[in-house]
Amino acid sequence: MNLVIAGQTKEYPEGLTVSRLIEAEKVATPQYVSVSLNDEFVKSGDFGSTVLREGDSVEFLYFMGGGG
Amino acid sequence: MAIRIHKTDYLALVAQAQDGLPQEVCGLIAGQRQGDDQSGDLIIEKIYPLTNVDASPEHFSLEPREQLAAVKDMRARGLRPLGNYHSHPATPARPSAEDIRLALDPAATYLILSLAGAAPVLKAFHIESGQVREEVLTVDEYL
Numbered sequence: 001m002n003l004v005i006a007g008q009t010k011e012y013p014e015g016l017t018v019s020r021l022i023e024a025e026k027v028a029t030p031q032y033v034s035v036s037l038n039d040e041f042v043k044s045g046d047f048g049s050t051v052l053r054e055g056d057s058v059e060f061l062y063f064m065g066g067g068g
Numbered sequence: 069m070a071i072r073i074h075k076t077d078y079l080a081l082v083a084q085a086q087d088g089l090p091q092e093v094c095g096l097i098a099g100q101r102q103g104d105d106q107s108g109d110l111i112i113e114k115i116y117p118l119t120n121v122d123a124s125p126e127h128f129s130l131e132p133r134e135q136l137a138a139v140k141d142m143r144a145r146g147l148r149p150l151g152n153y154h155s156h157p158a159t160p161a162r163p164s165a166e167d168i169r170l171a172l173d174p175a176a177t178y179l180i181l182s183l184a185g186a187a188p189v190l191k192a193f194h195i196e197s198g199q200v201r202e203e204v205l206t207v208d209e210y211l
Contacts, residue, residue, distance in 0.1 A: 061139065066171070
């Protein structure tokens, strides 16, 4: 199936979960990454059970914060 | 290599920070690298003021939905994400321990605007593995 990852179309096998995609994309420090699926944020507790489908659009967003 | 920001964007950052007092304000920066090699200057072509969901004078976190919209806008405009900025209402323009701990992207430039003194001070930093290096930052009339 084709997925759109950060604006780029990539081919992945059917049945891929968000957790597996994070591994496959070698996302660094995933504990600080939010995942949006078709413009909706996926709860981190649901990464392992959220199965991606043909044409899904996924974005990885790093937490950005700090303090003065 | 220098970070170059247009004076208009610099003044917009200062205005956002002053309007946001006493809280910290924050946002993203996007643009291009000048030339083909890694030594080219980074040109900030657009700033994205975002909501500080912490609404705090000592902390900031970018609002995720706004962050997502900004990233998509950058892509649509052919701009490269360059990093982020935030203000220090009452402390100098240098990364705090928390800034360093949460600087997760070694490719990013981190701008800090201090309002602690009589005049605003904007500085740029590269932060990687806990090590901080100040980068050359210029405010230009023309880019």
